[in-house]
Amino acid sequence: MSNLRLEHITFYYDNEQDVPTINDISFSVEEGEYVSLIGKNGSGKSTLAKIIAGLIPEPDDGIIYLDDQEITESMKREKIGIVFQNPDNQFIGATVRDDIAFGLENKQIPTSEMEPIVLKYATLVGMNEFLDKEPSSLSGGQKQRVALAGVLAMAPEIIILDESTAMLDPKGKREIISLIHRLRKENPKLTIISITHDVEEAYLSSRVIVLNDGKIIMDDIPEKVFSNEKELENLGLDIPFFLKLKNELISLGIDVGNISKLEDLEDYLCR
Amino acid sequence: MNNISLGRYSQYDTLLHRMDPRGKIVSMIICMVMVFFSYGSLWTNLIVYAFLMVGIYILMRIAHISLKQLFKQLKVVWMMMIIILIINIFTIKDDLSIFGYVSFTIPGINLTIYYSALITTFYVFVRLALMLALSLILTSTTKPMDLTYGLEWLMHPLKWIKVPVHIIAMMISLTLRFIPTLLDETDRIMKAQASRGVDFQEGKFKEKVRAIIALIIPLIASSLSRSVDLAYAMIARGYDPDKKRTRYRVLKWHVRDSIGSIVVLALFTLLLIAMIFNFTII
Ligand SMILES: Nc1ncnc2c1ncn2[C@@H]1O[C@H](COP(=O)(O)OP(=O)(O)OP(=O)(O)O)[C@@H](O)[C@H]1O
Ligand SMILES: [Mg+2]
Numbered sequence: 001m002s003n004l005r006l007e008h009i010t011f012y013y014d015n016e017q018d019v020p021t022i023n024d025i026s027f028s029v030e031e032g033e034y035v036s037l038i039g040k041n042g043s044g045k046s047t048l049a050k051i052i053a054g055l056i057p058e059p060d061d062g063i064i065y066l067d068d069q070e071i072t073e074s075m076k077r078e079k080i081g082i083v084f085q086n087p088d089n090q091f092i093g094a095t096v097r098d099d100i101a102f103g104l105e106n107k108q109i110p111t112s113e114m115e116p117i118v119l120k121y122a123t124l125v126g127m128n129e130f131l132d133k134e135p136s137s138l139s140g141g142q143k144q145r146v147a148l149a150g151v152l153a154m155a156p157e158i159i160i161l162d163e164s165t166a167m168l169d170p171k172g173k174r175e176i177i178s179l180i181h182r183l184r185k186e187n188p189k190l191t192i193i194s195i196t197h198d199v200e201e202a203y204l205s206s207r208v209i210v211l212n213d214g215k216i217i218m219d220d221i222p223e224k225v226f227s228n229e230k231e232l233e234n235l236g237l238d239i240p241f242f243l244k245l246k247n248e249l250i251s252l253g254i255d256v257g258n259i260s261k262l263e264d265l266e267d268y269l270c271r
Numbered sequence: 272m273n274n275i276s277l278g279r280y281s282q283y284d285t286l287l288h289r290m291d292p293r294g295k296i297v298s299m300i301i302c303m304v305m306v307f308f309s310y311g312s313l314w315t316n317l318i319v320y321a322f323l324m325v326g327i328y329i330l331m332r333i334a335h336i337s338l339k340q341l342f343k344q345l346k347v348v349w350m351m352m353i354i355i356l357i358i359n360i361f362t363i364k365d366d367l368s369i370f371g372y373v374s375f376t377i378p379g380i381n382l383t384i385y386y387s388a389l390i391t392t393f394y395v396f397v398r399l400a401l402m403l404a405l406s407l408i409l410t411s412t413t414k415p416m417d418l419t420y421g422l423e424w425l426m427h428p429l430k431w432i433k434v435p436v437h438i439i440a441m442m443i444s445l446t447l448r449f450i451p452t453l454l455d456e457t458d459r460i461m462k463a464q465a466s467r468g469v470d471f472q473e474g475k476f477k478e479k480v481r482a483i484i485a486l487i488i489p490l491i492a493s494s495l496s497r498s499v500d501l502a503y504a505m506i507a508r509g510y511d512p513d514k515k516r517t518r519y520r521v522l523k524w525h526v527r528d529s530i531g532s533i534v535v536l537a538l539f540t541l542l543l544i545a546m547i548f549n550f551t552i553i
Contacts, residue, residue: 055503082507088452089500092508094416094444101519106509108517118519136451150508 003031003191004052004158009062011051021047022059023214029158034184034192036202036222039211040236045195048211049162052193053082081151085163087143091135096127096146099135103154121149125179141172145179152183158191166197177201199226203240210235223260280414287334287412291528292421298535299409302327305542306401311549313367313390319542320397327404334412336404344403348396356392363388415447420522438512445501453494460489 005028012020021044029035037045050056052064054076064071066079084090093099100118109117122128125145135143144164151159161180165173181204184190194205202208208225210218212235218225226232226239229247242262249256259265287295302323310319331341360382366373367387374385410418423440430436461471464485471482510516 050503053507055506077509084500084504086497086500089497090504092445092448092501092505094414094448098416098519102505102510103508105516105519106511106514108515111517111519111521114517114519134451135448136455147504154508 003033003067004029005065005068006052007063007065009048009051009059009064011047011056011059011061013047019213020060021214022051025062025214025216027209027216027219029191029193031157031191032184032188033207034180034194034205036205036208037193037195037211038197038199038202038208038237043211044214045211046162047214049082049160049193049195052076052158053080053160055082078154079157080160081154081156081158082160082162083144083147083151083164085166087140087147087167088135090147091143092150095132095134096122096138097131099146100150100153103150107154117153121153122146124152124183125149139172140168141175144168144172144176148176148179157189158193161192161194161196163195163197165201173198173201177204199238199240203242210237279411281335281411283335283412285333285335285412286527287330287408289525289527290412290531291522291524292413292417293424293522293524294528294532295409295413296418296421296425298532299405301535301539302405303402305539306398306405308542308546309394310542310546313369316394319545320394320401323401324397327401327408330408331404334408336407336411341400341404341407344407345400348399348403352392352396352399355395356388359388359392360384363391416444416520417522419444419447420520424522435512437516441512449497452497453490456493457486457490460486460493464489 007026009022009025010020011022023044025048037048039045047056051059054071054073057073066075069075091099092102097118100121101114104114104117118131119128122131125148127142127145127149130138130142135146138146147164148159165176168176180192180194184192192205194201196202203222203226205222208218208220208222209216210225210232217235218228218231222240226243229239229243232239242265245262246256246259246265256265256268259268306323310316331338364385365387367385367390369386369390372386374383376383413421419440422443423436426434426436426439464482465471469482469485470478471486474482
């Protein structure tokens with residue numbers, strides 16, 4: 001069963017645009033998939049994310065289906081969560097616990113039931129020891145983990161990450177990425193759509209969609225997508241370090257076989 | 272940026288910290304009214320003020336607020352006090368007698384100063400100091416969040432005349448939430464502009480204005496983009512101002528809150544009676 005399906009989504013920010021920002025996009029995402037959405041600045045990734053999450057309520061054309069049913073506003077709210085880029089601008093509550101509870105308050109969860117949920121998700125993201133901390137005393141990575149907890153607490157089926165690691169230092173980045181991988185292991189039904197400029201991060205997902213000028217130009221498993229080095233380069237996109245290295249080695253006549261991880265390559269070269 | 276301590280919560284666990292914000296807010300308002308009353312004769316007034324000062328000082332001690340903190344707040348007031356003093360010296364000429372004297376003259380410049388002018392200025396100063404002390408007690412023993420909850424609860428009746436109390440409360444709490452973020456931002460912009468040669472410390476008036484513009488414009492721009500982000504984040508997490516929300520934090524009224532409020536009310540009534548009947552101690 002296909003979980004999320006977009007059909008011919010088209011969107012203009014204003015009427016004078018000749019080319020739509022989102023130009024007739026169709027694709028579907030299966031339950032439990034981890035899709036990376038990449039593309040150069042201004043290619044329409046965030047716009048697409050906002051359309052899916054219902055923050056841009058009505059695209060000019062096209063329909064979104066969830067489980068073969070046309071999605072409604074309230075379904076979007078309930079089933080789709082989104083984490084944004086700037087950790088400061090999405091921290092709404094005064095403290096970690098208030099922030100995680102914010103969505104629960106909106107969902108009208110009874111007060112007596114909130115505390116266990118807050119605790120559960122704070123623990124899940126490893127922020128249970130910081131419950132009474134204010135955002136100003138947390139690192140960017142910690143704030144993003146809280147944002148993720150706040151979204152997870154609302155029990156969505158699909159989580160969209162719009163460059164959620166872009167403003168973090170390498171450590172914060174790793175924390176979030178490994179958290180996402182862990183979440184997927186613990187809940188195989190959770191669907192992740194991750195918008196990113198980090199090709200290393202995209203390489204670890206189960207599928208990569210490349211967006212350019214509001215159109216999908218590639219949609220495949222990471223190995224396939226990143227094998228188009230020249231094409232991606234023309235779009236201003238990089239390819240993962242590992243693949244670069246591998247291609248370089250092959251061009252030097254060193255046969256590396258079908259190794260698909262950096263560590264394996266290291267082992268191979270050391271032998 | 273560190274001199275903005277009014278409104279800073281201090282992390283202690285005292286009786287005052289544990290009190291309900293609603294009780295504290297109402298009590299503070301009542302105390303401020305007490306501070307602003309005038310109680311009959313000069314000496315009665317002074318005695319009542321001395322009494323209020325001691326009371327407020329005790330509260331400050333309980334709340335772990337030092338006199339130094341209060342004086343830091345008063346810094347802002349000094350200029351104002353000097354201006355008020357000068358105005359009072361020239362305008363107040365009441366024949367209020369202290370130890371049998373009404374006025375005295377400064378020899379060199381031949382200026383006659385009435386005691387009433389000094390006393391009036393002194394009253395203003397004491398009132399301001401006590402008010403600052405009271406607000407300091409409230410804000411340093413009450414988390415901004417609880418303060419907002421308390422205010423929201425107290426403003427509840429306004430809903431009847433269609434005042435969107437919950438939206439106002441949300442706005443206040445978001446403002447409080449973003450003050451530290453915006454202070455950081457201000458700091459960052461100042462540093463960035465300073466590195467481009469904008470001088471925030473010295474320079475003529477014109478340069479100062481230019482420096483402030485170099486600070487304000489980027490600050491406004493970034494605040495606007497923050498607010499757009501924030502609005503998206505809030506909507507994405509299901510916030511709808513027109514919909515009912517449950518509450519994660521609920522205020523709890525304890526016996527101690529009743530006792531505290533009764534004490535403040537009793538004192539207030541006492542002083543009110545004293546004032547109405549023009550009760551003069553001396
Ligand atoms: N609110 C808006 N009003 C008008 N145009 C907009 C608005 N937001 C974005 N755009 C334009 O739409 C296009 C796509 O923007 P979008 O933010 O979706 O790109 P993106 O792929 O997320 O880029 P980035 O990698 O920089 O985040 C850009 O040309 C942008 O200028
Ligand atoms: Mg974007």
